[in-house]
Amino acid sequence: MSASEQTAQALPARAPASKTLKQLLHVPLTMAVFALVVASLANSFWLSAATSTVALSLSVAGLAILYGQLGLVSLCQFALVGVGGWVTLRIGHAFHPPFEVSMLAGGIVASFVGLVFGIPALRLRGLYLALVTLMLAGAFQIVISAWGFPDGGPGFLGRADGSGRAMLPRPDLADGAVAYFLYVCAVTGIGLLVAQWHKLSRPGRAWTLIRKGETVAVASGVDVLTYKAWAFALSGFLAGIAGALLAGNVGQLDGRAFGAFESLNLFALAIVGGVFNWYGALIAGLLLRAIPALLTDLGMDGYMTIGIFGVALFHALATAPSGIAGQIAALASRLRRAAGREQ
Amino acid sequence: MIVIEDVMVQFGGVRPINGLTATLTAPVAGLIGPNGAGKTTLLNVLSGFVTPVRGNVMLGGQPLLAMTPLQRVRHGLRRSFQTEQVVEDLTVRGNLKAIADHVVAAPDRHEAIDEALTFVGLGALGDRLGQSLNLFERRLVELGKCIIGKPKLILLDEPAAGLTEEEGNTLRELILRVPAEFGAQVLVIDHDVELIRAMCKETIVLDYGKLLAIGPTGTVLAHPDVRRAYLGEL
Numbered sequence: 001m002s003a004s005e006q007t008a009q010a011l012p013a014r015a016p017a018s019k020t021l022k023q024l025l026h027v028p029l030t031m032a033v034f035a036l037v038v039a040s041l042a043n044s045f046w047l048s049a050a051t052s053t054v055a056l057s058l059s060v061a062g063l064a065i066l067y068g069q070l071g072l073v074s075l076c077q078f079a080l081v082g083v084g085g086w087v088t089l090r091i092g093h094a095f096h097p098p099f100e101v102s103m104l105a106g107g108i109v110a111s112f113v114g115l116v117f118g119i120p121a122l123r124l125r126g127l128y129l130a131l132v133t134l135m136l137a138g139a140f141q142i143v144i145s146a147w148g149f150p151d152g153g154p155g156f157l158g159r160a161d162g163s164g165r166a167m168l169p170r171p172d173l174a175d176g177a178v179a180y181f182l183y184v185c186a187v188t189g190i191g192l193l194v195a196q197w198h199k200l201s202r203p204g205r206a207w208t209l210i211r212k213g214e215t216v217a218v219a220s221g222v223d224v225l226t227y228k229a230w231a232f233a234l235s236g237f238l239a240g241i242a243g244a245l246l247a248g249n250v251g252q253l254d255g256r257a258f259g260a261f262e263s264l265n266l267f268a269l270a271i272v273g274g275v276f277n278w279y280g281a282l283i284a285g286l287l288l289r290a291i292p293a294l295l296t297d298l299g300m301d302g303y304m305t306i307g308i309f310g311v312a313l314f315h316a317l318a319t320a321p322s323g324i325a326g327q328i329a330a331l332a333s334r335l336r337r338a339a340g341r342e343q
Numbered sequence: 344m345i346v347i348e349d350v351m352v353q354f355g356g357v358r359p360i361n362g363l364t365a366t367l368t369a370p371v372a373g374l375i376g377p378n379g380a381g382k383t384t385l386l387n388v389l390s391g392f393v394t395p396v397r398g399n400v401m402l403g404g405q406p407l408l409a410m411t412p413l414q415r416v417r418h419g420l421r422r423s424f425q426t427e428q429v430v431e432d433l434t435v436r437g438n439l440k441a442i443a444d445h446v447v448a449a450p451d452r453h454e455a456i457d458e459a460l461t462f463v464g465l466g467a468l469g470d471r472l473g474q475s476l477n478l479f480e481r482r483l484v485e486l487g488k489c490i491i492g493k494p495k496l497i498l499l500d501e502p503a504a505g506l507t508e509e510e511g512n513t514l515r516e517l518i519l520r521v522p523a524e525f526g527a528q529v530l531v532i533d534h535d536v537e538l539i540r541a542m543c544k545e546t547i548v549l550d551y552g553k554l555l556a557i558g559p560t561g562t563v564l565a566h567p568d569v570r571r572a573y574l575g576e577l
Contacts, residue, residue: 205441208430215392216428220488221416221445276432 020200027193027278034282035185039178048249049293051181055245056081057285058188060270061195061278062114062235062242067267068275069204070231071211072121073130077239078266079140080117082258084110084240085247089150092168092247093158099171103187103244107237114236115229122228137260149253167251184245191238196278198234207231265309272312274323283324287312344368345389345496345528350398352384352552359384360395361552367530370522373543373560374532377572380549382532383425386498389530390422391415402496417446419495419527421488423502427481431474435465438473438484439491446492459487462524463517479510486517494527501533511535515542540564548572 038050059081066072088106091097120132150158152166160166169175174183198204206227209217214224247253269287274280287309292302320327345367352360359381376382387393389400391412400407402420410418430438439459443452460466463483468476476484482502489497502518503511519542521529533539539546539560546563548555550572556563563569 202444205430205433205437205444208433209441212428212430216424218392218412219390219416219422219424220442221413221492222441223413223445 023200024193024196027196028189030279030282031185031189031192035182039181042181044177045297046293047177047181049289051177051184051249052246053285053289054181054184054188054282055242055249055285056266056288057242057281058191058245059239059242060266060273060281060284060288061192062238063267063270064275064278064281065195065198065207065231065235065238067270069199069207069211070228072125072231073127073133073267074117074121074232074235075130075134075260075263075267076117076137076140077235078258078263079137079260080110080114080236080239081243081246082140082144082253083113083236084243085253085258086144086147086149086243087240088244088247089168089253090158093150093152093166099169099248102168103241103248106244106247107240110240110243111233111237114239115233117236118229118232121232122225134260134264137263141259144255144258148255149247151252165252168247169251170248180248184249187241187245191241192278192281195234195238195281199278203227203230265306268309268313270323271321272309272316272323274325274327276322277325277329279328280323280325344401344403345372345530346399346401347385348399348401350385350388350395350400352381352388352393352395359552360388360549363398363549363552363554365547365554365557367528367545367547367557369528369543369545371519371529371531371543373539373546374530374549375534375536375539375546376549376555379551381552382549383500384552385549386422386500386532389496389498390420419493420498421490421494421496421527422498423485423489423500425500425504427478427485429473429476429481429484431472433473434470435473435476435480435484435487436460436469439487442488443491455491459491462490462520463487478505479507479514482506482510482514483517486514490521490525490527494525497521497527497529499529499531501535502531503533503535503538511538518542536564 038047042050059077062080063074063077066074084106087109088102091105092099092102117133117136121129124132147157148159151160152158152164153160170180171183174180206217206222209220209222210224210227217224266284266288269284270280273282273284273287291308292305295304296302316323322329347363347365350360350363351358363385374382374385384393388395389407391410395408405418407415430441433441436456439456440452443455447455460469463486465480465483465487468480473481473484486502489499499518503514506514515538518529518531521527531539531543543560545558546560547557548563548569555572556566556569
């Protein structure tokens, strides 16, 4: 055996745990740099856009679990964001608990709804699952446009109907715009970390086997039902937290912003951003909120983004199925290899 | 030892396996038969993806059919597939870990993976991604997955398909070592009669869901019925 082979065989004995840790460290470090740069440069308009960018990237991370890990197309993710937002506002106005409690309630309920929305996936894949989940998103659109979001009124729906609409207060430790942006970055950072940990450990491996095929997964001892349910619950939870963070941003939510089209858009941009790298979620969030904000800032119609996104999606599907994040990762590894050769 | 008693599988009006009775005792046994003979169906019966309408299968004295596919895996049943199923975005080590997660107790997982990597000779490729492996390396990963977690019976569905002769020979040598080193019986399903002849002491031949011949490989392959049905001789 050559010397290089010996080192290669000796290394893995201690490598895996510390390597996972190193891969996980990328998440908080990147989030911290991003948060500090934006917080120190942005004006109030951009800060608000950046806050929703970061919050939404959490729901994209949920989509990336379903599509990138399990290969399941779910087109109702934005509806789950709405569920999380609704529950957060409802709990917040009814009991006035700390924001974190309302937020967790939103995440948990969205997680259950996500689990229910995932039931078709036990039987369906591909186009059929996409259609069924899109219809669920459509059903949510009808419900939410009839109910609206709670704004401090009486009754189960909590609608104030015009007079005396209340705002959901932001968390006590993050009342200002900058503080709340940093708060959202911290919560999202934790959420992305949880998602990334899942990807790098036992559930992630089980999910990739399910993506290969259910018989393949079963033949490897994977309890397919449990791991699928887990993925849907986690994905729903992340969407729910994203909804809570959005509700906290302006203190209210608008039912018209939660149509089925938003779920479609979210899925398309998740692909453009990249579902196989964790930072693809952040890129998708930027595309979703920062690009329209940029166009508005330049005095153009924000709806132009739909056309731009269509082209971007076509480009991603045709030439870069791992999205922008995948291209960044490939570039980074090329640079690393080039640097390695020079040494 | 696998004991198959009067197993019948029925899909509508078709009986891919029709009253099959056979006992396999060799450490490495072969299963051959022409297309549509019921080989893959038998494999699916053994691994639990197809439920027979009647019959009984015993593995090492324990009834197999009462167990779910998952219970069979935990009980020590392993299988590979005709098309290799290596996950592209997991490393070689990750691919092995994916099964070790479910069949090896946490403290022993690392050791089991190292042992499998060394056995199939992929120790140096542990950190390579599945997508960068060639077919031979992928087949080795598949074999590595099968020997993790104290297997009792390993079903290999055309393990050497698409390999060069040299690669096939290397794989064959490895498979032959499995019973002695891991204590598992191996059942190889293949079209390649030479591979079966070189590898298996005992062979079972199926045709139209029925047992055509069973016994020592040399004798079975010389059987006139087998030559007629499978090798195309008149």
